[in-house]
Amino acid sequence: MSQSGPLKTRKRERKVEDPKSRHKRHEAMEAVKALDSIRFGFSENPKEMEYFYDLFERVYCSGETLHTDKPTIGTLCIQAPYEIIYALGGVPVRLCNGFHTDEQSGGDFMPAKSCSLVKATLGMLNQHNIPTVDRLDFIVHPTTCDQKTKSISTIEDMGYSVYHMEFPRHKESEESREYWRRSVRSFAKELSVKIGRKLTRKSMKEAIKKVARAQLAYHRLSELMKNDPVPILGKDIFLVTNAFFFDDIERWTNRVHALCDELQKRVDEGYNAASKRSPRILYTGSPPIFPNLKLPLMIEQADGVVVADESCSANRLFNDMVSVDEWFLYDMVDAVADRYLKGCTCPIFTRNEDRKRRLADLAKRYSIDGVVYQSFAGCQVYEMEQRSIQRELEKIGIPMLYVETDYSPGQGGQLSTRIEAFIESLKVRKRRVDHKKRGAV
Amino acid sequence: MPYFAGIDIGSTAIKIVLVDGNGDIVGQKVSASGSMFYKYAKESLQQLCKDVGIDESDISYTVSTGYGRKLFKEADETISEITANAIGARKAGERFGTIRTIINIGGQDSKAIGLDEEGNVVNFAMNDRCAAGTGKFLDVAAAKLEIDVEELGEYHFRASGTPLAINSTCAVFAESEIIGLLGNEHSKEDIVAGIHFSIAKRIIRLTKKVGLNDIIYFDGGPALNEGLVAAIEDELGREIAIPDYPQITTALGAALLAKESFGYAEA
Numbered sequence: 001m002s003q004s005g006p007l008k009t010r011k012r013e014r015k016v017e018d019p020k021s022r023h024k025r026h027e028a029m030e031a032v033k034a035l036d037s038i039r040f041g042f043s044e045n046p047k048e049m050e051y052f053y054d055l056f057e058r059v060y061c062s063g064e065t066l067h068t069d070k071p072t073i074g075t076l077c078i079q080a081p082y083e084i085i086y087a088l089g090g091v092p093v094r095l096c097n098g099f100h101t102d103e104q105s106g107g108d109f110m111p112a113k114s115c116s117l118v119k120a121t122l123g124m125l126n127q128h129n130i131p132t133v134d135r136l137d138f139i140v141h142p143t144t145c146d147q148k149t150k151s152i153s154t155i156e157d158m159g160y161s162v163y164h165m166e167f168p169r170h171k172e173s174e175e176s177r178e179y180w181r182r183s184v185r186s187f188a189k190e191l192s193v194k195i196g197r198k199l200t201r202k203s204m205k206e207a208i209k210k211v212a213r214a215q216l217a218y219h220r221l222s223e224l225m226k227n228d229p230v231p232i233l234g235k236d237i238f239l240v241t242n243a244f245f246f247d248d249i250e251r252w253t254n255r256v257h258a259l260c261d262e263l264q265k266r267v268d269e270g271y272n273a274a275s276k277r278s279p280r281i282l283y284t285g286s287p288p289i290f291p292n293l294k295l296p297l298m299i300e301q302a303d304g305v306v307v308a309d310e311s312c313s314a315n316r317l318f319n320d321m322v323s324v325d326e327w328f329l330y331d332m333v334d335a336v337a338d339r340y341l342k343g344c345t346c347p348i349f350t351r352n353e354d355r356k357r358r359l360a361d362l363a364k365r366y367s368i369d370g371v372v373y374q375s376f377a378g379c380q381v382y383e384m385e386q387r388s389i390q391r392e393l394e395k396i397g398i399p400m401l402y403v404e405t406d407y408s409p410g411q412g413g414q415l416s417t418r419i420e421a422f423i424e425s426l427k428v429r430k431r432r433v434d435h436k437k438r439g440a441v
Numbered sequence: 442m443p444y445f446a447g448i449d450i451g452s453t454a455i456k457i458v459l460v461d462g463n464g465d466i467v468g469q470k471v472s473a474s475g476s477m478f479y480k481y482a483k484e485s486l487q488q489l490c491k492d493v494g495i496d497e498s499d500i501s502y503t504v505s506t507g508y509g510r511k512l513f514k515e516a517d518e519t520i521s522e523i524t525a526n527a528i529g530a531r532k533a534g535e536r537f538g539t540i541r542t543i544i545n546i547g548g549q550d551s552k553a554i555g556l557d558e559e560g561n562v563v564n565f566a567m568n569d570r571c572a573a574g575t576g577k578f579l580d581v582a583a584a585k586l587e588i589d590v591e592e593l594g595e596y597h598f599r600a601s602g603t604p605l606a607i608n609s610t611c612a613v614f615a616e617s618e619i620i621g622l623l624g625n626e627h628s629k630e631d632i633v634a635g636i637h638f639s640i641a642k643r644i645i646r647l648t649k650k651v652g653l654n655d656i657i658y659f660d661g662g663p664a665l666n667e668g669l670v671a672a673i674e675d676e677l678g679r680e681i682a683i684p685d686y687p688q689i690t691t692a693l694g695a696a697l698l699a700k701e702s703f704g705y706a707e708a
Contacts, residue, residue, distance in 0.1 A: 399564070413508050414550060418567060421523035425562040432561070 023127055024063075026101040030409075031060035034291030038235050041301070044273070046232055046266070048259040052239050055247060056290060065134040066246060067091045071195050072133045074160075076121070078312050079142035079167055079344060083322065083336045084188050086249070087207035088195045093133050094245035096313070097121045098289030100407040109154050110147070114378040116406040117289065118147045126158055132246035136160065138194055140187065142167045144348050147379075163190055170350045171341060184337035185330075204332045208322045214249055217256035218318040224263045225307045226366055229272030231263040234283065234306025235296045241314035242290045274305035279369035279426035281306045282362055282398075284389070286376040287313030292407050295374050295419075302420045303427075308366040310345065310359055319343040347381035355385070356392040363398050370426045371400040372419070378406075399426065443501040445703060447529075447696030448482055449522065449689075450474060450509030453548030453576060454662065455482050456692040457489050459500070464532070464697055468493035469689050478509035502703035504695040508549075518702055522547075522691050523554055523565050526660070529694025530684075531560040534658045537682040541654035544644055544673070544681070545691075546663040548576040551644055555651035566650040574643040576663050578615065582636050585619050586629050590666075596633040597668025604672075605635030615639075637672035645676050657681045660690040 017025075039045065039053050058064040071090040073080075078094070085092040097120040106123025130136060142165040143149045152162050166183045168176035192199050221240070224231055240259065244252055266273070281304045288296055288311070296306050309315045320343030324335045345355035362368065371393055375382035386402050393400045401422040403415060442461055449456040451474060459468040470489040475481055482505075490497050505516035506525040513519075526545055534540040543554040551574050552567040568574055583590045605627060609615040615636075622632050640663075648657070657677070663669055664687035674681055684690060 414567065417508070417521050417523065418565075420521040421562065421565060424521055424524045428561045 020127065020129075023101060023105065024129065027099050027131070028061050028063075030099055030101055031056070031291050034293060035061065037297060038239060038293065041297070042233060042235070045236065046259060046262050048255070048262045049232075049236050049239075051255050051258075052236070052243050055243055056239065059246070060131050060290070063131075065132065066248065067093070067133055071137045072135060073191070074130070074136045074139040076139060076141040076148050077144045078317055079144055079340050079346075080140045080165065081184055081187070081336050081340055082249075083204070083207045083211050084184070084191065084199070084333070085140075085207075086210055087199055087203040088188075088191050088197050089203075090137075090191070090195055091248075093130070093136070095121055095125070095130065095136075095139070096245070096287065096289055097124045098292035098407065099124065100292070100409060102127070103407040109151070115145075115147050115286075116292075116376045116378070117286065118145070118151060120407060121148075122151055122154060125155055125160065128158070138163065138191075140165060140191075142183075144346055145381075146348075163187065168341070169348060171344070171354070172351070177338070177341060180341045181334050181337040184340075185333055188333055199329065199333075201327070201329045201332070204329055205327060208324065208332060208336065210249055212321050214244065214253045214256075215318045215321050217253045217260070218244075220260045221256055221263075222308065222315070224260060224267060227267050228280070228367060229270065230274055230280075230305055230307055231266035231271060232259075232273050233300050234281070234309070235293055235300055237306070238288050238293050238296050238309075238314055239290065241317060242288075242293075244317060245289075274300075275303055277427055277430065278303050278305045279423055279430055280304075280367055282359065282366060282368040282371045283309040283374070284311060284359060284371060285374040285382050285386075286379055286405075287311045288374075289313050294409070294415075295372065295403070295405065298416050298419045299372060299423070302416065302423045304370075304419075304423045306372075308362045308368065310355070310362060312346065315362075316343075316345060319345075347385040352385060352388075356389065359389065360392065360396055363393070363396060368398060369430055370422065371398055372422070373400055373402045375402070375404050376406060377404040399429070442499075443703070444495060444499050445696050445699035446486065446500045446503040447525070447692040447694065447699055448486065448503065448505045448507075448510075448513055448516065449525065449692035449695060450478050450482050450505065450507040450513060451522075451548055451691075452508055454688065455485050455509075456507075456689045457482075457486055458689050458692040458696040459489065459493060459495075460693070460696040460700055462700070464700055466693065466696075467495075469686065469692070471688050474509065479512045479514075482509070482513055483515075502699040504699040504702065506691055506695045517699070520695060520698060523552065524562055525694035525698065526552075526691045527554055527556055527560060527562045527694065528697050529690035529692070530554075530658050530660065531556070532697060533660075533684040533686075533690050533693055534656070534682055537658065538656050540656055540658045540682070542648065542652065542657045544648055544657060544659045546574070546576060546640070546644065546659075546661040546669075548662065551575050551647065551661075553644070553648035553651045555654070564651050566647045568643070568647060573609075573615075574640045576661070578640065579636070579663060579666070579669075581613075581616055582619060582633075585616055586623075586632065588629065588633075593633055593637070593669070594667040596630045597637055597666075597671065600628075600630040600634035602631070604638045605631050607632075607635045607639040633668065634672070637666075637669045638676065640669060641672040641676040644673065653677070659683055660687040662688050664688075 073090045074095045102123030103120040106119035109122045139162045322339045447458045455474045457470045472485045503516045504518045505513040506522045510519040530543045541556045554565045
């Protein structure tokens with residue numbers, strides 16, 4: 001016997017919201033909250049940061065999309081060579097996502113103990129709603145991370161067209177270098193067919209220069225962070241580098257230079273964006289991606305200052321420039337390939353001496369007091385590499401705090417206690433070293 | 442005479458210590474934190490002042506610590522419970538010698554802290570996000586076994602044979618494991634001992650990360666549970682140091698810091 005009528009009797013009338021619009025609303029709320037704490041949680045932000053705050057607001061809070069006229073190529077890892085995409089007239093848009101809302105919905109496709117970033121990226125793709133662009137023509141996936149690699153079939157099931165770029169796991173051998181060069185050449189051919197354009201010597205050269213100019217702008221910005229006192233806080237640096245994921249590259253480069261001009265003035269005036277005793281922190285590990293900038297924010301709310309990083313959402317994006325011997329097309333493509341493989345310090349490699357060296361080097365050049373190492377719970381390679389990195393840093397007398405996190409905002413209490421205690425211990429250490437120095441004079 | 446207050450607002454209890462200008466304890470109070478951390482902390486402080494016979498305005502400087510530290514707006518300074526614990530343990534544990542390793546089990550977390558010769562925190566390790574091996578874990582287990590938390594120690598020593606293994610690291614799963622053990626007619630005593638040993642193993646694993654130095658100082662509410670203390674000692678194979686009032690070490694540290702900070706402020 002069937003019966004029609006209300007499903008249940010209730011006192012309160014309510015309308016159930018459409019899941020898709022609810023999801024979108026939650027994302028926007030998350031973005032507003034994060035942006036507010038980055039922007040208004042601190043006083044005296046550099047004026048030139050307004051461009052970046054505004055950009056994130058437009059894209060993530062007001063739903064504006066960019067690059068409507070060009071082929072948009074979604075990238076699942078920073079090892080996808082931007083130079084080739086630009087040379088073929090496309091725009092690379094990084095898909096790595098930082099939303100808790102998406103992490104939760106993406107959890108449907110992944111085992112419980114898996115990376116927040118991969119879950120969030122799947123969650124976003126499943127919604128067919130990429131905040132930065134209104135469509136994706138093509139996704140390229142270098143086979144770096146296992147969890148992403150295994151997600152590709154899921155992403156294809158969602159209706160996307162995905163291209164795999166085979167990426168080697170061993171960096172030192174000549175075989176891996178050749179293997180990766182071939183991958184890059186095949187990718188260039190495939191993309192050329194998809195976009196329907198030819199890769200030319202001229203367009204390749206221009207693209208290499210375009211990316212190099214962006215790299216130089218970033219290097220200028222990092223150089224400014226070597227100053228003590230520092231002219232800007234690390235939370236802003238992360239926002240700037242996050243903008244590189246999707247902003248127009250030339251506009252981005254100009255904006256970074258404008259910011260650097262302002263910061264240079266601050267340096268000349270002896271301005272301090274942190275406080276007198278703020279320990280200088282080197283951040284490493286799983287990448288902070290907007291709006292999940294909670295760790296850099298927590299460090300700076302606890303009176304530390306992130307002056308350098310070794311992560312794929314900032315420093316690693318810009319390391320090593322393409323170095324070309326002969327400006328012929330194939331030499332340029334091979335040189336692009338080399339830049340990506342040799343400069344990469346991702347923990348997916350068998351050995352990772354380069355990452356250790358880079359951290360030790362950054363610690364020295366940026367006068368680092370302590371290292372904060374974040375691993376997204378479930379990212380095995382970062383979790384595993386933590387011990388060897390800790391040992392390496394011990395050798396040079398730099399304390400390291402290791403934290404496992406995910407995108408949940410409710411982790412505040414325990415996490416902030418750890419961060420604060422770490423910063424407090426660094427301050428005591430710093431004071432003692434200062435005393436000793438003064439005593440010696 | 443100026444007084445200094447250290448207020449430790451934890452997940453389960455609010456601990457307040459008052460010290461005088463010499464850093465000696467003049468009063469202490471432990472009360473439940475409930476759901477209104479701020480209100481209860483204020484009331485508790487008022488009550489303590491009354492008990493000690495001083496006026497609240499006699500307190501020159503206040504430092505708050507613990508999860509609720511930022512809620513106590515009257516505090517002159519806040520500090521993380523790790524730093525406060527280290528300062529407090531050095532003072533409270535003076536009679537044991539130079540403390541270089543601290544084990545703290547609180548209501549919702551457990552931690553190990555390593556100190557240098559001068560008492561500065563050099564490293565620390567904390568459990569992650571769940572109630573495994575914390576005071577909460579003991580609460581849940583005691584409730585299921587229908588005994589008081591205070592009785593756990595007694596039950597531990599009445600256990601016979603090899604302690605049962607409680608393998609779950611999660612308080613919720615551990616409860617179902619306890620139900621399973623009860624279903625297999627194991628005695629409450631044996632289950633209690635099993636719980637203590639499982640917490641002991643966990644906390645020792647955590648402590649190894651910061652280094653097991655000569656004297657291991659154990660504080661926090663669960664340090665009042667002699668059964669748990671015995672389990673940790675058995676697992677370690679040596680005696681550990683328990684202060685007279687294990688619950689208030691962190692509050693004492695905050696009070697001592699208040700005294701020190703006030704001194705600095707004066708100068």
